[in-house]
Amino acid sequence: MNHRLRTGALAAGALALTLPLAGCFSAESAESSGTGDDARISLAMMQPPRSGLNPMSDDAFKLSRWATAETLVALDDTSDPVPALATEWEQTDDLTWRFTLRDGVTFHDGTELTAEAAAHSLRVATESSPLPRILDGVDMEVSVDDGQVVVTTGSPDPLLPNRLTSPQLSILSANAYDGGTISPVGTGTGPFELVSVDGTSSATLDRFDGYWGAPAAAAGIDADFVPDGTARAAALRTGTAHVVETVPAGQAASIDEELLHEVPMPRTNTLYLNAESGPFADPAVRAAAREAVDRAQIIASAYEDRADEAVGLLGPALPWTLEERGGADYDEILAGRAEPADVDGVEISLGTFTDRAELPEVAVLLEQQLEAAGFVVEQDVREYQFIESDALDGAFDAFILSRATVLDSGDPVAYFGADFTCAGSFNLSQLCDEDVDAAIDAASAAPAGEARRAAIMAAEAQILATDSAIPLLHERVIQGETGGVAGAVRDPRERTLVTNETRIDAQ
Missing domain, CATH: 3.10.105.10 (Dipeptide-binding Protein; Domain 3)
Known part of the structure; x- marks a missing residue:
């Protein structure tokens, strides 16, 4: 049985962390971040990183929501697998799947996406302790053959392409893996490059000009970690943040309904x-x-x-x-x-x-x-x-x-x-x-x-x-967006928030 899909485009913490009580925002506020190509998108995120943005942890979902790390396969609205860094795949027997990689993909550090680089990221995941949830109970071996990534499972697994959509199986460059730690800083493939992380306070991402797809509409992302719900709601009311995760229901009455979107x-x-x-x-x-x-x-x-x-x-x-x-x-x-x-x-x-x-x-x-x-x-x-x-x-x-x-x-x-x-x-x-x-x-x-x-x-x-x-x-969940935001994603799976199409228009 063969399944083919094609498209033309489509460490634990190495960081010392201290948890802020409410979160403080980057010096550049949403109101002063400009519009159009020069605009930077300001985010108020609910939870700070728990593992130094190690992609083997739930922090991987932040990397996905910031469009900095990508997977071989993505999900469409019906939860069916669609191409991402892999353009097609084929199940050659009950246990074996072959994935063809997209040409012309460059990691943020300038190295090229190859089958060996992709296979290395997947092997690290299979050898991680604890395993990413998506691999719990899954016997999976990864190899390279004729420029393709080959995944072999211990028993038939019709859901294998879906598994590879998990943000915890993001593909990072070889430079991400150094001395037992995993760093997503400057090692992803997405339209935004993660350039710095300030512990559990904030993260900064810039537009990656070498992105394989359409370039990002915004110049960058400034993400602040704001675990206090009242503070996140205040950021939306005052325009300090363009996009706010999880506005508490109890705060909704004090915010303009046009800024609130229930997901x-x-x-x-x-x-x-x-x-x-x-x-x-x-x-x-x-x-x-x-x-x-x-x-x-x-x-x-x-x-x-x-x-x-x-x-x-x-x-x-x-x-x-x-x-x-x-x-x-x-x-x-x-x-x-x-x-x-x-x-x-x-x-x-x-x-x-x-x-x-x-x-x-x-x-x-x-x-x-x-x-x-x-x-x-x-x-x-x-x-x-x-x-x-x-x-x-x-x-x-x-x-x-x-x-x-x-x-x-x-x-x-x-x-x-x-x-x-x-x-x-x-x-x-x-x-x-x-x-x-x-x-x-x-x-x-x-x-x-x-x-x-x-x-x-x-x-x-x-x-x-x-x-x-x-x-x-x-x-x-209530997602907050200021009036100038266009293209922010309201994703029930909480995998996507900002994409290469998200932009700030004049308010």
């Missing part, structure tokens, strides 16, 4: 019900809990109407789900749900955690809704680190969790497998259902594209039919 996130708040023991071992009792939930009330009260009601486990951050959900086969599976039981005085325990500010309020609202239906609810709310092990052990009849539904591959099958299979490592519902396992296995084996999306939706329907997980809502 659906691939994160679902779900009520997990213990399907193995206790009252919810009975599917009819689980169905009664499902019927008791009033999502609109939860969203209006706990989220100030800044969330989307969940009709499934996957939400509007994956827009293809809106089209795929609800077909005849999907509806037929859901028709097999149990009828709700009459409950009167059924005692249940309900757990959640305090780390996400809205969840304790969600627990209060759910307690009221469940008790109105006849349940007697006892709450247990703790910090996540003190409650996770009990939740995983099935100590609660019900548990509320805010859960990321797509991981680094942009694909939700790993989430389904971890949360809902008999052998799942994060199976809060203690669910073990042959039909669910079979549906998730089928989705896991399906090739990327239309067939995989159809299999994913069939698996979602099988999970929902058990009523072991009741999706409540899909979260949104």
Whole structure:
């Protein structure tokens, strides 16, 4: 089976870090940064680097959002793989993939992108400890043959091109790897070159004139790390920053609505019900809990109407789900749900955690809704680190969790497998259902594209039919942009923010 895609264009920290309390901004404010080709884009980022911008860590997503580091493969809006530094790829047998690199790509340090340079970056990732999440459990060898990068897996992996889209598998020049550290400063391939990093305070990037694609519309990026939400909101109100990550919902009312853009996130708040023991071992009792939930009330009260009601486990951050959900086969599976039981005085325990500010309020609202239906609810709310092990052990009849539904591959099958299979490592519902396992296995084996999306939706329907997980809502994040910004990306996957097309127009 062959898959070909073509396009003409398309260390741990070596830095000494100290965490600022609120963040301070670069000397050049957004208001004074000019417009057009000479403009610099000012960013207020939510989190400072945790590992000195080591791409093996989650800091890689900053490198991706700044358009300084690139991967062999990218994702389109449907989470299908598309060319990036690789222009085409071919699966030559069940275990082997060959990637053809783009010609004329130069690293920021002036060296040329070659198959050996790309393979070296991937080998470093496979040998990293800990491994990048996307490679967890993946047996992968990387070699070079006839100018192509050859990736061989230990078992068939139809998702291999998707894996290579992870920012943690960015391709850096050989000069990035020196003495056990990895430095992205001056070693990427993107339209912006990372030229300096000031600990956990700020980072500076300049336009890279040797970029293989269209040159950046802006002269550079000045990124400040501002963990305090009030300070980020103030930066947007005062025009100190052009683009602001994650404006707190509580600050939104004090900001001009035209500057705020709500981005659906691939994160679902779900009520997990213990399907193995206790009252919810009975599917009819689980169905009664499902019927008791009033999502609109939860969203209006706990989220100030800044969330989307969940009709499934996957939400509007994956827009293809809106089209795929609800077909005849999907509806037929859901028709097999149990009828709700009459409950009167059924005692249940309900757990959640305090780390996400809205969840304790969600627990209060759910307690009221469940008790109105006849349940007697006892709450247990703790910090996540003190409650996770009990939740995983099935100590609660019900548990509320805010859960990321797509991981680094942009694909939700790993989430389904971890949360809902008999052998799942994060199976809060203690669910073990042959039909669910079979549906998730089928989705896991399906090739990327239309067939995989159809299999994913069939698996979602099988999970929902058990009523072991009741999706409540899909979260949104608020991105702030001043009036002069054009082309900032509102990316649900949080991989892209500034591109070569982002610019500052006259306000």
